[in-house]
Amino acid sequence: MVWRWSLVEWVTLVMACAGLSSVVCHAEERPYRRISLATYQDKMEAAWIGQMVGVGWGGPTEFRAVGRILREDELPAWKPEMVNQFNQDDLYVEMTFLRTLEEYGWEVDIRQAGIDFANSRYRLWHANRAGRDNLRSGIAPPDSGHPQFNKHADDIDYQIEADFSGIIAPGLPNTVIKLGNIFGRLMNYGDGLYGGQFVGGMYAEAFFENDPLKIVEAGLRCIPAESQYAECIRDVIAWWKENPQDWQATWQKIEEKYNRNPRYRRASCMKELGNIDAKINGAYIVMGLLFGKGDIDQTVIISTRCGQDSDCNPSNAAGILFTTIGAKQLPERFTSKLNREAVFSHTAYNFDRLVEVCTKLAREAVQRAGGKIEKDDQGQEVWLIPVEEPVPNALEQCWEPGPVANSRFTPEEQQKILYPPGEQ
Numbered sequence: 001m002v003w004r005w006s007l008v009e010w011v012t013l014v015m016a017c018a019g020l021s022s023v024v025c026h027a028e029e030r031p032y033r034r035i036s037l038a039t040y041q042d043k044m045e046a047a048w049i050g051q052m053v054g055v056g057w058g059g060p061t062e063f064r065a066v067g068r069i070l071r072e073d074e075l076p077a078w079k080p081e082m083v084n085q086f087n088q089d090d091l092y093v094e095m096t097f098l099r100t101l102e103e104y105g106w107e108v109d110i111r112q113a114g115i116d117f118a119n120s121r122y123r124l125w126h127a128n129r130a131g132r133d134n135l136r137s138g139i140a141p142p143d144s145g146h147p148q149f150n151k152h153a154d155d156i157d158y159q160i161e162a163d164f165s166g167i168i169a170p171g172l173p174n175t176v177i178k179l180g181n182i183f184g185r186l187m188n189y190g191d192g193l194y195g196g197q198f199v200g201g202m203y204a205e206a207f208f209e210n211d212p213l214k215i216v217e218a219g220l221r222c223i224p225a226e227s228q229y230a231e232c233i234r235d236v237i238a239w240w241k242e243n244p245q246d247w248q249a250t251w252q253k254i255e256e257k258y259n260r261n262p263r264y265r266r267a268s269c270m271k272e273l274g275n276i277d278a279k280i281n282g283a284y285i286v287m288g289l290l291f292g293k294g295d296i297d298q299t300v301i302i303s304t305r306c307g308q309d310s311d312c313n314p315s316n317a318a319g320i321l322f323t324t325i326g327a328k329q330l331p332e333r334f335t336s337k338l339n340r341e342a343v344f345s346h347t348a349y350n351f352d353r354l355v356e357v358c359t360k361l362a363r364e365a366v367q368r369a370g371g372k373i374e375k376d377d378q379g380q381e382v383w384l385i386p387v388e389e390p391v392p393n394a395l396e397q398c399w400e401p402g403p404v405a406n407s408r409f410t411p412e413e414q415q416k417i418l419y420p421p422g423e424q
Contacts, residue, residue, distance in 0.1 A: 061311065095354070166202065190398040232282065
């Protein structure tokens with residue numbers, strides 16, 4: 001069969017090729033973005049190092065500043081050994097999800113993901129804790145994350161552990177969204193879920209884009225535009241554009257609208273000034289990326305000084321920024337003391353094993369999305385990743401939730417869950 005292109009289709013293809021420097025176009029095919037295996041692995045390693053740096057640097061400040069900006073003298077000085085964060089929920093929870101994908105493949109269903117999460121033994125809080133207790137008591141996903149059963153469903157939890165979804169889906173926002181609908185719904189709903197899909201979407205784009213604004217905008221396209229989460233991020237972008245030299249002025253506007261205005265805290269599990277909602281903490285991730293202007297120190301420092309969950313937010317921000325840089329280009333003070341042999345708590349992974357698993361899953365993700373694996377002139381592996389438009393979920397809100405799914409584990413499934421609710 002001869003494929004005949006219309007004039008509109010040819011113009012669209014030419015424009016797509018002209019607008020993306022990393023796009024490779026083939027006649028009668030969709031446009032692709034090209035990344036070598038070596039470049040992917042370099043950026044993927046940097047993504048994990050960035051998370052470790054962010055949570056290690058910001059860790060001592062977590063919830064020390066609520067409703068205020070953290071003072072400069074409250075932030076510890078960076079030391080190279082602080083990169084070794086092997087006992088952080090910001091890291092080991094998402095590795096549970098990687099393990100599920102490694103063991104059961106990309107067709108794993110949400111119920112198996114729930115069983116695996118129910119059998120985790122680490123300490124958890126907020127939406128993660130409530131979701132796991134629900135799973136252990138027989139409430140299967142997606143109801144384990146529904147507000148009727150989980151009063152923390154709008155919290156930050158999936159947001160802090162969604163990094164993996166973009167790391168193994170370079171340039172593939174719809175894969176990020178799908179992973180959120182499997183793993184994010186174990187414990188979150190509405191804005192709580194969107195926060196993770198937003199973060200994952202930024203990581204996916206960071207493999208191909210260096211401009212922080214374009215990365216943030218790519219994450220926004222992964223979530224419903226009418227959500228409060230998207231509204232919050234659009235506000236931060238607008239306020240940054242109004243006054244790009246004064247991050248504290250934007251912080252004050254965020255504080256007034258998203259911390260002190262009850263309309264934006266209708267599903268908040270914390271009262272007074274403490275706020276673990278996904279959207280305000282997502283705003284602080286974006287604050288670091290935009291006002292940090294690509295500077296590592298400033299990105300981490302600003303995300304941390306914004307306060308609230310001030311180890312998780314710089315971890316996300318640094319992970320995304322480091323992805324754009326690549327491990328080989330990172331300053332030595334962030335890599336010189338990295339222990340590649342130590343095992344992350346409650347996981348099967350040390351750093352090198354983590355790299356191996358992510359590479360395997362990412363290669364599979366590219367192929368499943370219609371991408372291609374080729375060799376360049378030097379015989380090196382190159383991935384051609386199809387350009388795709390994100391298709392976000394339909395809008396859902398924790399304060400006006402849709403109906404429950406009445407999802408329950410079968411007796412056979414329940415027998416696979418080894419621990420009772422409430423036990424860590």
